[in-house]
Amino acid sequence: MTAMISVLVIDDHNMLRGALCEILDRESDITVVGQAADGRSGIAQAEQLYPNVVILDVEIPGEDVVTTLLRLRAVSPDTRVLIVSVHQDMGLIRELVECGIAGYLHKSARRETLLSAIRTADSDGEVIVYVSWQEDRRSADGNRDGSPDQALTARELEVVERVASAMSNRQIANALGITEGTVKRHLRNIFQKLGAVSRLDMVNRATAAKLIVPYPPE
Template sequence: MKGVREGEPAAIRIVLADDHPLFREGLRKILEAQTDMQVVGEADEVVAVPDLVRLTRPDVVLLDVGVPGADVPELVGQIADIAPGIGVVVLSMSDDPDFVRALARRHVRGFLHKSTSRHELVAVVRAASRPGHVTVSISADGADRLFAPPGEVIRVQRLSQREAEVLGLAAQALSNVQIAGRLGTTEGTVKRHLRNVFGKLGAVSRIDAINRGIAAGIVPAPYAGRPGPLDSPVVR
């Protein structure tokens, strides 16, 4: 169990539900490699999930639709009854629109195709941990339109790994020169990555990009309220 420093928010508590031990282990390692995440329970069958949610009170349930006996929309409803406001993220091999609509009606906060990257997985789990904020859809074609949440849908897979790293360092109040030094690249390359980030997130300034990155889960919550030093327009 990770310790939490005084003044820092508690780690995001996560329950994993997947019937393949090797895949579940991989998910756990990816999530627990993040300083702001903690896996508090695991299930390999649907019937165990509701009791596990009652016992551990997680912030997010990461649910594989392939778990034996899974009526996923019904299970999501049960989870919501037990812990209102919990963030459910569904993993699936299917992009079927009718299935995504059924999940949307149950207010699932995230939908991930199993071909997703670890960067996308982490970002969606972070976003799903914040109640009532944003629904994030990844990889399912058109799923962002099907969810139609009250807030903005951000397709976080549009950022490359390096772009996400640059945005995360900007959120830690590092200047472009400092970011370049940290990543072993040039200031010009950092500016190019920031231009790409601003364009992909629809941001008009450094702070706006950081706030949108926080909303999408790209930037960890501990950096909220600690924007970069320059609230400048797009860097030319």
């Protein structure tokens, strides 16, 4: 029998939080063990419940999201935190990734994407970053199956940034502590996800989607 994934939802929008909890409770392997409208009460519940996954809105009353995240990790170290937001500030996303989040989802993500992210978070998989432009591109391409594999991972974002700074595959491998073969695998995945046909096209698409900040001309 599959183990249940316990989830705590922290979001100050009562209607959205309630709807999200209803969606999650319909899944046979997910159970909502608590919900909160602010960071303080969410942290208190996490300390008592030790959920597998916390879904945390970026903009909640009280302390800033980074402080809330760090306090959550302090009271329940094994809990994986999945951030949801209507914003896609890549600077904030990188800061949260460095603080140990399991993923960052734009609120435009489909139900299937959210469920996949929760299951990936519980399995301690690679950090997933999913922003709104990916949903728009799938709709334009006529791909409406809600497949979650269009999301770039944190590692793939690191590769894109280094390609944008004109680093070779070998230089990227050395910088990230991985093999050149792994760099090539990441690039193939990124090309497919962005619909890019060259390294320059990949960088241009990533820049247009605000996944990376372009370097100023010298």
